[in-house]
Amino acid sequence: MKQTKKVLVIALALAMAAAAFGGCSSGSGSEASKEASSASSAQTEASGSEELTDGDRIIAAAKEGKVGNWGLGNEYEILALLTKYEQEPKYLSQSFDMDGFDDGSITLASAMTYNELGLVKNSYEGGYGYGENIGIIDMNNEGVAMLEDNLFCTKEFAKANPNTVKAFVYASMQGWKYACEHPDEAAQIVYxxxxxxxxxxxxxxxxxxxxxxxxxxxxxxxxxxxxxxxEAMQQTLDLAKKYISLDDKTAADKLQTLTLDDIRDTSFLSSEKDFGTPEKTDVKIQLKWLPQCQFMGYYVAKAKGYYDEVGLNVDIISGGGDIGETTAVNNGTVDFGVTWVSNLISADAGGMDLVEVAQVFQRSGLVLVYKK
Amino acid sequence: MKKTKLGRNRERIETIVYPVMFGILIMVLWQTGLLHKLLHTDDYILPYPDKIINIITDNSDKIMVNVWASVEVALCGLLLGSVIGYLIAIIASAFPTYGAGGLTIVSAFNAIPIVALAPVIINWTKDVSTVAEERSMVAKILVVTVTSMAAMSVNAYRGLTELPQFSDDLMKTYAAGRLTEFVKLRLPNSLPYIFTALRVSVPGSVIGALVSEYFAEYIIGVGRQIRENILIAQYATAWAYIIVACLIGILMYVLLMIVEAIFLRKRR
Structure with missing residues (x-):
């Protein structure tokens, strides 16, 4: 016991020394941010009991360096928002839970309306139970919305299998329609x-x-x-060109030349059943994340037999972790994928030949959440 | 005598020439696309070397910022972990009854995967500083510390306890005190074992630094760049950082070999 205690004490002392050392090496930077944080706290005091505007909150959190996002291609709307309020486009890396928001190390945390926001608000299993004690800043209202979940495949696949693509898009959208009309049933199907x-x-x-x-x-x-x-697609592309920074010069140059016609094809989307026999009947779709209602349309289409009706045998492959849906589609592991439009844009800039065939989410689901 | 010297020199040259030749062969296969055929992959996932090198030269400033961030973490963690590991070994050898058991616990730490350890340590160190850059740095260093501690303590313990019988006997005949025995016998005896430990923990510290960057709040470092770029499908850039990460590991290992050669010269 004594030894372990001793070891612990030594370890702690050394850790502290290391902390001090780390502090020295980043001296100027930390001082600047300390100044900034005192400035922002002064600002908070000045405004006193008055209701803070969203702009005030964004500026205050940015000055303190407490804006959070997951990064990894999810950060562009946040960068655009920070730039809009003339703040340095920097954010803290947020983990996939909301603990950072809960413990206050992040004051403006990124949240998807359908996922993290629910966990923060609600008190069911895994929830934080904040209820009405939180406020949100909506990317759509701030004019920095970028479109998220879409449906895409490679241009090569679309060209070779136009009927399969049309049939898949048609049946999937039928699934989405049913899911939106019966969200409770859809939730049960996904569960x-x-x-x-x-x-x-x-x-x-x-x-x-x-x-x-x-x-x-x-x-x-x-x-x-x-x-x-x-309009929304164009806004997404414009923001992508501004805020996706690529170190690969060829890719960065290509990004700037992309037009809407390079990234989406509207010819496969139709509410009518106007397609011939599918060229390929066994198809796979790669989701962007774990099985959840974010993708309910596909699960419903499969469960309700919509895919069978158009002669397709569909395998839904869930994502999660570091699975790159763009890579999986590009190398032919799967035929279709769900990704954010910005991710498709950067993949195409990097040399992939992907094309969006349907845009499922019509508005940004990203919000910044704060404690009231 | 001369012949053996010549033979040894030839052996030395061979140990350098063959790996270099193999490296060149791989590069040729890679650049000509034969490697892609062998591995059944495309030039998107595995870009050609010239493209990767172009990215490294185009972004040398940005890359160096990330390299220093990672190297700083690896070295600080390595130093801290090795010192703590050695101290643990000393304590364990001073109290042999509990020592061996204590070491088992320490080496059990080593069995925890870094991916599991890093998020936990990052959560622990949230109160260390209000500045994210500092607390992330501390967290990352602690991850490397834990991972490099075990190798050092286990090896150093062996160095401190597995003494040549004749030396031990000599100490006993001189009726040497514990301190004298420690300074004159145990400490020097453990030196080669320290290097054995470092051979394991130096590459380990680089891996620990890169992986802990994945989870750190403050976004910087070679590891983080690799992950970011793979996820936004920028494989060429990711490979540029992978090559840089390899170079860090190799250079640190070479440095260790040089230091080891200097310290252990007399023993050979």
């Missing part, structure tokens, strides 16, 4: 298909995803499932 989260959270997710699928960035209703809205 049974091998859910990664509790059924309560799944139900919450279904109701929130429905909003993203049926409302555009301006808040107007969308009736056509999978519609590729020109």
């Amino acid at each position: 049974e298909a091998g859910s990664s989260v509790s059924s309560d959270h799944q139900a919450y997710m279904a109701s929130e995803v429905k909003k993203l699928v049926e409302t555009d960035t301006k808040g107007a209703a969308v009736t056509e499932y999978g519609k590729m809205d020109e």
Whole structure:
């Protein structure tokens, strides 16, 4: 016991020495941020009891260096937002839980409306139970929305199998339509298909995803499932060109030359069943994340037999961790994939030949959440 | 005598020439695309060397910033872990009854995968500093510390306890005190074992640094860049950082070999 104690004490002392050492090496930077944090706290005091505007919150959190995002290709809207408020485009790396938000090391945390926001708000299993004690800053309202979950394949595959693509898009959108009309049933279907989260959270997710699928960035209703809205797509591409920074010069140059026609093809999307026999009947779709209602349309289409109706045998492959859906589609492991438009853009800039065939989410699901 | 010297020199040259030739062969296969055929991969996942080298030269400033961040973590953690590991070994050898058991616990730490350890340590160290850059640095160093501690303590313990019988007997006939025995016999005896430990923990410290960067709050480092670029499908850039990571590991190992050669020269 004594020895272990001794060892612990020594370890602690050395760790502290290391901390001091680390502090020295980053001296100037930390001082600057300390100044910034005192400046921002002064600002908070000055505004006193008055209601803070979203802009104030963003500036204060940015000055303190407490804006969080997951990075890894999810950060562009946050970078655009920080730039909009003339702040340094830097953020803290947020883990996939909301502990950083909970313990206060992140004051403005990134959250998807259908996932993390639900965990923060609700008190079911895995939730933090903040209820109404939180506020959100919506990327759509801030004018920095970038479109997220889409449906894509390679240009080569689309060219060689136009009927398969049309049939797959048609049946998938039927699935999305049914899922949005019956979110509770959809949640149950996904839960049974091998859910990664509790059924309560799944139900919450279904109701929130429905909003993203049926409302555009301006808040107007969308009736056509999978519609590729020109304006929203263009805004996504413009922001992508500004905020995706690539070290590979060839890729960076190519990124700037991309147009909407390079990244999306509207010819496969139709509400009519106007396609011939599918060229390829066994197809696989790679999801961006674990099985959850974010992808309920595909699970519903499979469960309700929509894929069978158009003569397709579909295998849904869930993602998670570091599986790159763009890579999986590009190298032919799977035929279709779900990714964010910005990720498709950077993949195409890097030399892949991917094309979006439907845009499922019509508005950004990303918000910044803060404690009131 | 001369012949053996010549033979040894030839052996030395061979140990350098053959690996270098093999390296060149791989590079030729890689650049000509034969490697891609052998591995059934495309030039997207495995870009050609000239492209990777171009990216390294185009971004040398940015890469160096990340390299220093990773090297700093690896070296600080290595130093801290080795010192603590050695101290543990000393304590263990001073109290042999509990020592061996204590060491088992320490080496059990080594069995924890870094991917499991890093997030936990990052959560522990949240209160260390209000500046994310500093607390991330501490967290990353602690991850490397834990991973390099075990190799040192186990090896140093052997060095401190597995003494040549005649030396031990000599100490006893002189009725040497514990301190004298420690300074004159145990300490020098453990020197080669320290290097054995470092041969394991130097490459380990680089891996520990790279992996802990994955989870750190403050975004910097070669490991983080590899992950970021793979996830946004920028394989050429990711490979540039992978090559840089390899170079860090190799250079640190070569440095260790040189230091070892200097310290252990008299023993050969």
